[in-house]
Amino acid sequence: MGLPRIAPMLATAGGLPPVAVEDRWAFEVKQDGQRAMLYLPGNGTIVLRSRSGADISTVYPELAALGSVLGRPAVLDGEIVALDDEGRSDFERLQSRMGLTSAAKAARMAEVVPAHLILFDAVHLDGHRLTGLPYTERRTLLESLGLDGEHWSTPAAVVGHGGQALETTRTAGLEGLVAKRLTSVYEPGVRSRSWIKIRHIRTVDVIVGGWVPGRGRLTGLPGALLVGETHEGGLRYVGNVGTGWSDTERTTLTGLLQVAATDECPFDTTPHVAGARWVLPRLVGEVRYATRTRAGMLRHPSWHRLRPDLAPNDIT
Template sequence: MVTLPLIEPMLATPGTLPPAREQGRWAFESKHDGQRAIVYLPGDGSLMLRARSGADITAAYPELLPLGTALGAGVAAVLDGEIVALDDDGRPDFERLQARMGLSGSPAKAARLAPDVPAHLMLFDALHLRGRSIVGLPYRERRRELESLGLRGSHWSTPGAVTGHGEEALRATKEGGLEGVVCKRLDSVYTPGLRSRDWIKIRNVRTVDAIVGGWVPGRGRLSGLPGALLLGEYEGGVLRFIGSVGTGWNDRERALLAELLRVAAVDECPFAEVPPVAGARWVLPRLVGEVAYSTRTKAGLLRQPSWHRLRPDLAPPEGA
């Protein structure tokens, strides 16, 4: 059996699209909301998956094991990709995937869940192929090598990448309900374990005008100041909890929020159901803020929320 080198995943830097005049030097790939995996194919029919942490997660995804024979006997490779669970419309759904993650120590449970919540491996880079490392090759050449493998199956695929046209690529992912794009310099090498500006990730952001119904005090130097705000939306005349936000404001904004919360303090929870949040303090549901987020869970909670700004121009619904 071939002994393959362990390779840490290269990481992307959050940012914005390259200038239009430079986009011909970049490729644009869809960003998938899942679990990063380095894929080891020794060429003997076996397969090993390692998470970003380096942990062996192979046993959590038994439906991916047939990939071990997809390249044919004797063809060894190390590939980079993202494991996702698709929703009914074929879009990655991180909430669905969470049911599969962390099951490496429970292979029987993973096997039981696989038919109902199947995993799919999106492959996007080749790092080692046919006995040689190719991390030092430019992205365009590594991509060509990956596509030449023809890896497309019921539980794995090689999604396309486009060169140039970044605005169109980003808009297409937003319209398609995808997480965003990753921009990759065509001449960039693969730098294992490092966060590089040769890869730039851009998330599609949604916003909601949320009503503040409570807060949780911060700790340490933030004692007495809000560490997080508890958010809600009115639905059927009642305030429904949609999550908490604890990032996105500076010290001045935090101090302003603290004063507004102090004035609005009440003893009774304004939410229809008391959120399971330790140490919560309640306020009259009169403050409205614009909050950015990536997606919502099936329960309607905001994922990756970030405070954007107060909306003093908006008021909660009449009679609320």
């Protein structure tokens, strides 16, 4: 049976729904991993696709068995994570798995850093498209599949009690929540207000457009990254990020910046930054920040992580 390609629905950053209406929302733990759409034709095989649509099946061989566990044609939505010793998703651990092209190396890494798939939606089942059904019905269908095993699970969602749920994730050291309106349909490829991601810290995905060399022990390494956000027709500069890296991350970024070097500034307006070096706008990163200026510039930004799972057009 042919399965339709379905782009993942995306959440909008925001805060908790008002207490008076929180019983109209379900709350799920926000996972810190790689988004994946699962295509299971019902013949024992499985295809995993990233948010950009790339086939990442080879990268996670331990998830292949799910194809034989579910003997029904389906398209499911979830997040691939690597768990730490406390059972929390750890993106830094997962990064060692992402982007592998060798099946043999992926199999070896699966033994060292096993992946776990968190399932949270069903968008196609038994030849029927489910995107037009409300969240509650899709969730019931997903849970009825009984998909819980060593490398995948279907964690429960909580209806109402958003404040308590958010505090629980904070205490547990988790990233936050995703609030989902109970009546919401699945909107493929849309960043919707029906799904709200609530983080304990403010973060934003940015595109690296340049860098400034460091000094002293950082000579030859980036001292700061110049970052921007896309808008219709261009890339708007939103600030420079000079903190938050480990030595390993700084070294990794150095190699990527050298490969992407260009003589032309990729930003709409060239920022007045002494010693700036420009790069092709293709590296995506996630930045923490305190707040924004009225002009949209990031205040007190710090580097959180590189996002090799995202391309620039994924964050428009």
